[in-house]
Amino acid sequence: MKEKRMAVFTWLLLAASLAMCIYGAAAGEAQAVFMKAAAICMECIGLG
Amino acid sequence: MVKHIRKIVQIGWGFLTNAYVKGFLPGGQAIYTGALKRFCVPGMNCYSCPGALGACPIGSLQAALNERHRKFPFYVLGYLMAVGVFFGRFICGWLCLFGLLQELLYKIPVPKLTIPEKIDHMLRYLKYVVLAVLVIGLPLFYRGKYGAGEPFFCKYVCPVGTLEGGVPLVLLNSALRPALGFLFRWKMAILILCLTACVFIYRPFCRYICPLGAFYALFQKISVIRMTVDSGACTDCGLCKKTCPMRVDPQKQPNSPECIRCGECVKACPMHALSFTGPGRKKHAKEKKGEYVS
Structure with missing residues (x-):
């Protein structure tokens, strides 16, 4: 029973995570990730 | 291979x-x-x-x-x-x-x-x-x-x-x-x-x-892909713990936050008591009865 409840929680959390991801992408956050990732990150390479 | x-x-x-x-x-x-x-x-x-x-x-x-x-x-x-x-x-x-x-x-x-x-x-x-x-x-x-x-x-x-x-x-x-x-x-x-x-x-x-x-x-204990131990098959030999490069004891904590799922313990177990489960993967007979550690 405990196992079943945990499995339900896992799948609900997975669905909520995917919903968050889709909502964020629709709100333009994927574009913000792109803007950062498509330019050389000076901090990451030790020049920033 | x-x-x-x-x-x-x-x-x-x-x-x-x-x-x-x-x-x-x-x-x-x-x-x-x-x-x-x-x-x-x-x-x-x-x-x-x-x-x-x-x-x-x-x-x-x-x-x-x-x-x-x-x-x-x-x-x-x-x-x-x-x-x-x-x-x-x-x-x-x-x-x-x-x-x-x-x-x-x-x-x-x-x-x-x-x-x-x-x-x-x-x-x-x-x-x-x-x-x-x-x-x-x-x-x-x-x-x-x-x-x-x-x-x-x-x-x-x-x-x-x-x-x-x-x-x-x-x-x-x-x-x-x-x-x-x-x-x-x-x-x-x-x-x-x-x-x-x-x-x-x-x-x-x-x-x-x-x-x-x-x-x-943080999600290891509830993740979809997880590891289970068939307690009926396990002989408590400790080989899985000895084999684990991350120093986890898979028999006691198969879903330890430190486990990177390399599968070395699964390969090492002579009784095939350890296995990965996930969507579409069948569980051991003992697991189905609830006699397993996860």
Whole structure:
């Protein structure tokens, strides 16, 4: 029973995570990730 | 072939996610700037690597938290949670290029260092501190002169960025070399220290520092892909514990936050008492009756 409840929680959390991801992408956050990732990150390479 | 399947997947994934060959050509475009950079890769992979086709999830999370007009980072956090809930630290063992590099360095035949269990146990918590302070806390609360934050982990610690981004970019682009200063030397020192440690300790970065591994570890106990022990088949021989390179006891804690799902214990078990389960994978007969540890 405990196992079943945990499995339900896992799948609900997975669905909520995917919903968050889709909502964020629709709100333009994927574009913000792109803007950062498509330019050389000076901090990451030790020049920033 | 089956024995080496994890290595094949690790190498294949590394090539696949860093397949922008033009980035490695001198005088070419330094990094990939196409549409795939909207998507994060699941493992540590610097988005300033000349070959990188995707974005680094830890860099993207910090960038989202850094923004002057900050919003809740639904996209990156949702992505990280989804990967964590489905795979747990399976990503660390199978789809992380830096993890593969650490494993290869550990193969160098020199005497290995065994960290005393107590110290090892304490140091494992360091990665959660790195995640909470350098990846989330400081980028969220610290504001510089112009109101923007800083990606503290990427800037001051991340050896992956130095190795995959810093070193090749500096070697391939002479224009960047005059800008090298203290920060680059600091990050190179961390990288050298980390790579040297890898020769003597199995995956020290993953064990003690990696904030992405720490994040995925939070979901390990509930993840879809998980490990189970058939208590009916287990003879308590302790071979799985002896085999585990991450110093986990799979019999007692098959879903330990430290397990990277390398599968060494599954291969080692003579009774086939350990197995991975996930969608579509059948459980042991004993497991179905509830007589199993998970």
